[in-house]
Amino acid sequence: MNDLLRALILGVVEGLTEFLPISSTGHLILAGDLLDATGERWDVFNIVIQTGAMLAVVWEYRARFFRVDLRLYRNLIVAFIPAAVAGLAFSHAIKQYLFHPVPVALAFIVGGIVILLVDRGERASRVQSTAQMTWLDALKVGVAQCFALIPGTSRSGATIIGGMLFGLSRKAATEFSFFLAVPTLMAAGAYDFWKHRALFSAGDAELFAAGSVTAFVSAFVVVRWLIRYVATHDFRPFAWYRIAFGALVLLTAAYGWVDWSG
Numbered sequence: 001m002n003d004l005l006r007a008l009i010l011g012v013v014e015g016l017t018e019f020l021p022i023s024s025t026g027h028l029i030l031a032g033d034l035l036d037a038t039g040e041r042w043d044v045f046n047i048v049i050q051t052g053a054m055l056a057v058v059w060e061y062r063a064r065f066f067r068v069d070l071r072l073y074r075n076l077i078v079a080f081i082p083a084a085v086a087g088l089a090f091s092h093a094i095k096q097y098l099f100h101p102v103p104v105a106l107a108f109i110v111g112g113i114v115i116l117l118v119d120r121g122e123r124a125s126r127v128q129s130t131a132q133m134t135w136l137d138a139l140k141v142g143v144a145q146c147f148a149l150i151p152g153t154s155r156s157g158a159t160i161i162g163g164m165l166f167g168l169s170r171k172a173a174t175e176f177s178f179f180l181a182v183p184t185l186m187a188a189g190a191y192d193f194w195k196h197r198a199l200f201s202a203g204d205a206e207l208f209a210a211g212s213v214t215a216f217v218s219a220f221v222v223v224r225w226l227i228r229y230v231a232t233h234d235f236r237p238f239a240w241y242r243i244a245f246g247a248l249v250l251l252t253a254a255y256g257w258v259d260w261s262g
Contacts, residue, residue: 015218021157107152108246
């Protein structure tokens with residue numbers, strides 16, 4: 001399999017999983033291992049193509065983003081800060097010890113259990129829409145996003161479930177998770193690419209373009225579907241998927257059916 005095809009596949013994986021509470025990073029680590037797309041170069045690629053998925057949110061909510069909404073901008077800045085600080089402090093250790101299939105599988109299972117415990121039927125919600133959020137609500141969601149630094153946890157899962165725990169409705173938590181993806185993914189992609197720019201050449205532009213475009217298209221489909229889904233459904237099916245998928249990875253690793261050594 002050539003690198004361009006790997007890039008296209010990883011872009012689709014990124015777009016389909018970024019905004020669902022199932023961990024895009026976890027899926028990219030597992031998919032990269034199976035596709036033999038591992039190492040620091042592909043790790044940076046996986047982070048940079050998140051920008052493509054992020055642009056799908058900007059396009060879908062362009063009327064809201066490009067309107068002067070100081071309350072929204074303030075809340076996004078406040079929510080972005082905790083994960084930015086934690087990421088700068090702990091990213092090296094996290095990548096060294098946790099960016100591997102088995103730890104990711106364990107995080108899948110733990111995250112699924114948390115969703116089952118939190119999203120049980122209708123919850124009393126103090127905040128019905130993102131327009132009602134205070135800066136303190138945003139800060140709480142930002143603290144929840146810090147857990148997403150653990151690969152396999154899910155950025156969207158941490159922010160949505162965290163938001164619901166702190167009194168946001170399922171719809172408000174989901175929308176704010178979408179919005180928060182914009183500064184978070186943009187900053188992460190730009191920082192990692194600049195930090196590791198020596199790994200890349202002009203010839204890699206095709207890979208980044210291919211991965212970003214497929215991430216954009218698949219994420220756009222998911223964003224439109226998910227906001228309709230949460231109006232009448234909970235996140236429990238995603239929790240069972242996480243548990244089953246994580247258990248499958250652990251089972252294949254334990255019996256040597258799949259070589260997860262990448």
